[in-house]
Amino acid sequence: MQDSAPLPLPTFLGYRRAKGRPGIRNYLLVLNLTGLTSPSARHVAAGLEGARLVSMPHGMAITGRGEAPVTATLEAFARHPNVGAVLILSAVRSKAEALAERLADDPRPAVAVTLDAVGRDALAFRLAALREGARLLAGMTRQRREECPMSDLLLALECGMSDPTSGLAANPLLGRVADRLVAAGGAAVLGETTEWLGCEDHLADRGATPDIARAIREAVARREEQARAIGIDLLGNNPNEANIAAGLTTIEDKAIGSVSKSGSGPVTALIGYGDRLEESGLAAMDGPSYTPESLTGLVATGAQLALFTSGVGNSYVSRIAPTIKITGNAATAARLTEHFDFTCAEIMERPERMDGAVAALLDRIAEVASGALTFGEILGEDDEVIGRFGETL
Amino acid sequence: MNGGEVLAIRLAAADDVAVVLADTAAGQTVRVAGDGPPLSLAARGAIPANHKIALVPIAEGADVVRNGTAIGRATAGIAAGDCVHVHNLVSRRGGGHG
Numbered sequence: 100m101q102d103s104a105p106l107p108l109p110t111f112l113g114y115r116r117a118k119g120r121p122g123i124r125n126y127l128l129v130l131n132l133t134g135l136t137s138p139s140a141r142h143v144a145a146g147l148e149g150a151r152l153v154s155m156p157h158g159m160a161i162t163g164r165g166e167a168p169v170t171a172t173l174e175a176f177a178r179h180p181n182v183g184a185v186l187i188l189s190a191v192r193s194k195a196e197a198l199a200e201r202l203a204d205d206p207r208p209a210v211a212v213t214l215d216a217v218g219r220d221a222l223a224f225r226l227a228a229l230r231e232g233a234r235l236l237a238g239m240t241r242q243r244r245e246e247c248p249m250s251d252l253l254l255a256l257e258c259g260m261s262d263p264t265s266g267l268a269a270n271p272l273l274g275r276v277a278d279r280l281v282a283a284g285g286a287a288v289l290g291e292t293t294e295w296l297g298c299e300d301h302l303a304d305r306g307a308t309p310d311i312a313r314a315i316r317e318a319v320a321r322r323e324e325q326a327r328a329i330g331i332d333l334l335g336n337n338p339n340e341a342n343i344a345a346g347l348t349t350i351e352d353k354a355i356g357s358v359s360k361s362g363s364g365p366v367t368a369l370i371g372y373g374d375r376l377e378e379s380g381l382a383a384m385d386g387p388s389y390t391p392e393s394l395t396g397l398v399a400t401g402a403q404l405a406l407f408t409s410g411v412g413n414s415y416v417s418r419i420a421p422t423i424k425i426t427g428n429a430a431t432a433a434r435l436t437e438h439f440d441f442t443c444a445e446i447m448e449r450p451e452r453m454d455g456a457v458a459a460l461l462d463r464i465a466e467v468a469s470g471a472l473t474f475g476e477i478l479g480e481d482d483e484v485i486g487r488f489g490e491t492l
Numbered sequence: 493m494n495g496g497e498v499l500a501i502r503l504a505a506a507d508d509v510a511v512v513l514a515d516t517a518a519g520q521t522v523r524v525a526g527d528g529p530p531l532s533l534a535a536r537g538a539i540p541a542n543h544k545i546a547l548v549p550i551a552e553g554a555d556v557v558r559n560g561t562a563i564g565r566a567t568a569g570i571a572a573g574d575c576v577h578v579h580n581l582v583s584r585r586g587g588g589h590g
Contacts, residue, residue, distance in 0.1 A: 263542040267501050267511055271559070297585050301561040334585070346511065346542035348576070349583035352563040359503070359559050447513065450501045450526035 108283050108461060111468035112244035113251065113403075114183065117206045119377060121247045122180040123403045123421060123468040126151040127236050129228075130177055132198070133158035135190040136214055139221050143188065143228040149236050150186075151418050153483045158194070165488035171373030172485050175399035177202055177209060178375065181419055183239035185209040186232045188224075192216060208235055249465065250284035253376060255397035255405035255420060256360045257290070259390045262410025263345060266356025268427030268446040269408035274362035275457045276406070276464075277381060281364050286379045288370075288400050289361040290386040290393045292322045296333055297350030298358045302383065307365040314369035318385040360408065372486050376400040390415055391484035394422070398483070404468060406460075414438050416475030418483045421467050424475065425460070440473045498535075500545055502526040504560040509544040509576050516545070522573075536573035544576040556581055 113121035127147060131140035131154040144152035153176045155161075161169050177185045177198065184207055189195040195211035202209045210231045217223040256273055258265055277287040295302055299319045306312030326333045338347045347353045367380030373396070376382050386396040390413070394405060398420040405422040407413070412435050416422035426432050429444035441463050443456045467473055475481055498520055500510035505528025512522060516539040524531040524547065531547065539545055544558065550570040555562040564581045574580070 263511075266559075267503070267513075271503055297583070298561065343578060346540070346544065346577070348544070348578055348581045349564040350585050351561065351583060352558060355559045355561050355563060363560060447501075448499070450499075451530075453526070 106458065108249040108279065109465035110246050110248055111252075111465045112470065113247040113468060114180075114242055115245055115247070116180055118204075119178070120180045120251050120253060120401060120403065121245075122182065123252075123470075124181040124419075125149070125183040125239060125242060126181055126419065127232055127239065128153060128176060128179070128182040128185045128419070129188060129232065130173060130185055130198075131155065131158075131188045132173065132194050133188075133190040134160070136188050136224070139214075139225045139228070140188045142225055143186070143232060146229050147232045147236060149240060150232060153419065153485075155485050157487065158189075161487070168371065168373040168488060169485055172396070172399045174198060174201055175373055175375050175401070176419060176483070178205055178401070179398070179419055180401055180403050183207060183242065184235040186228060186235060187211040188213075188228055190214040208238070210235060244469065248284075249280065249461070249468075250379070252280065252404060252464070252468065253286040253288065253400065253402045254280060254464075255288055255290075255394065255400070255402035255417070257390065257394055257397060257405055257422075258357055258360060258408045259415070260409045260411045260413040261357070262428060264427035264431075264444070264447055265408055265410045266359065268443050269410070269425050270356060270360040272425070272427070272443050272446065272453065272456050272460060273360035273406050273408060275453065276362075276460050277360070278362035278364050279457065279461065281362070281379065281381050284379050286376060286382070287361070288376060288382045288384050288397055288402060289358070290384040290397050291357070291388040292318050292385050293326075293333060293388045294354060294357040295319050295383075296323070297352075297354030301355065302358060302361075302366060305364070305366045306369075307367045307380075311366055311369050314385075315366065315383060318369065318383075321385075360406075370400065372396045373399055376402075387486055391482060392486040395483045395485055404464065406464075409439075412438065414475065414478075414480045416473065416481045418481035421473050422475050422481075423460075423463060423467055423473055437474050437478065440467070440475075497521045497523045497532075500524045502528055502531075502547065503558065504528070506557065507559065508548055508550055508557045509546055511542055512539050512545055513541060515539075515541050533573050535575075536571060537575055539575040546570045546572050546574045546576050548572050550576075555584075 303312040432442040
C-alpha cells in the first residue's frame with residue numbers, strides 16, 4: 100500500500116472551445132450526409148490539409164428506428180471538441196440545412212455545400228466544397244493551444260484482438276488510469292455491451308443510482324434478445340474450447356477481463372449510441388462490440404482520445420480521436436513496431452510495476468493530447484463507421 | 493524467474509485466485525505478485541500457463557473471486573494451491589462449457 104498520495108496529473112496543451120471540453124486536435128470536419136456525395140466527399144477531404152472525413156454513405160437509406168441514432172451521431176461529430184469547423188456535404192439542401200440549424204448554438208463555423216445547389220454537377224460541387232473548406236481552414240488554424248488540466252479529457256476505452264495479456268495487464272492498466280482520471284474530475288466511457296455479459300452484476304453494482312443499475316441489466320438483456328431473434332445464443336459455447344484451453348473458465352471470468360478496463364469506480368451514466376457526454380465520471384455506452392462501429396460511437400460522445408488495447412495486434416484507430424494502441428504482450432510489441440504506441444509488457448514480468456505503468460501511460464496521454472502523433476494517425480489506419488440499425492429497404 | 497519459481501498475477505488484493513504465467517508442475521513454488529502483499533505457495537497439481545491457482549481454501553458452493561468480482565461457484569472444496577478451472581468452477585450466470 101502506498102503511503103504517499105499519487106503525483107498530480109500532467110497537464111496538456113489543447114484547443115479551448117466556447118462550449119464544452121477542449122480539443123486535442125483542430126480538424127476541419129468534412130461531414131458527408133448522403134451516399135451520392137460520398138465519392139466527392141473523399142476527394143474534398145483528401146484535397147484539404149487538416150481535413151478529416153466522417154461519412155454516412157447510407158444517408159437516404161436509413162429510415163425508421165435507425166434514423167435517430169445516426170442523426171445524433173452526425174450532430175455529435177459536428178460538435179466534437181477536436182473539430183474547429185464543419186463542412187457539411189449533402190446531395191440535398193434540406194438535410195444539410197436541418198443539421199446547420201441544430202448547430203446554430205455552437206460558435207464554430209458550419210458551412211453547407213449541396214449537390215442540388217450546383218445543378219447536380221459533381222465537379223462543381225467538389226470545387227465549391229474545396230473553396231469553402233479552404234477558407235474555413237485558413238480561419239480556424241489561427242487558434243493556438245493553451246494549457247489544460249487532464250481532467251478536461253474524456254477517454255474512450257476499447258479492446259480488440261485480445262489474448263491473456265489483455266486481461267492480466269493492459270485492461271487492468273486502463274482501469275487504473277480511468278480511476279485516476281475520474282477521481283481528478285475527468286471522464287471515461289466504456290462500450291461493447293455484449294462484453295458485459297457475465298459481468299452485469301459487477302457493473303450494475305457499480306451503478307451510481309438504481310436507475311443506472313437497471314439500465315445496465317436491461318441493455319445486456321436487450322442484446323441477448325436481439326441475438327436470440329437472429330438465432331445466436333450468446334451464452335451457448337461461451338467460453339468456447341479455445342477460451343477454455345487458454346484458461347478462461349466461465350463467462351464471468353471472460354467478461355471481467357474485458358470490463359476491467361473500466362476500473363473500479365461508480366458508473367455514473369448509461370448512454371445510447373450517438374449520445375454526447377458532457378458530465379465527468381465513468382459512463383457505460385450501450386453499443387455494438389464490432390470495433391469500427393463501437394469506436395465511432397465512443398468518440399461521438401465527445402471523447403478526445405481513445406485507449407485501445409490488443410494482445411495479438413489490431414491497427415485500427417479512430418479518425419477523429421487520436422487512439423493510443425496499447426499491448427501487454429512483449430512479443431507482439433517487438434514484432435509490430437510501428438503499430439503500438441505504448442507497451443505495458445513489463446507488468447507481465449513485474450506486476451508490482453503497475454503504478455509505474457499508470458504514471459507512464461498518463462504521461463503518454465498528455466503527450467498525445469498536446470500534439471504528439473500516434474502511429475495510427477501517421478500511417479492513416481483510421482476510419483469512422485457509424486452504427487447501422489435495421490435493414491435497408 | 494529464479495530457482496524454478498513461477499510468477500502468478502493477482503489483480504486485486506482480496507482475490508481468491510491468481511493466474512500463473514507459465515506451465516507449473518505439481519509442487520513447484522508459485523510467487524504471487526500484483527495488487528496486495530506478495531505471497532508464495534506450492535502448486536498442488538500441474539497448472540497450465542494462464543490458468544488459475546487458488547490462493548486460499550474455498551468451500552464447495554462458495555463464490556470464487558477474481559479481479560474483485562465473483563467469476564463463478566466452486567463445485568467442490570478447493571485447497572490453496574489447487575488449479576481452479578472447469579473441473580471445480582461453474583458459472584453462476586448460466587451457459588455452457590463447449
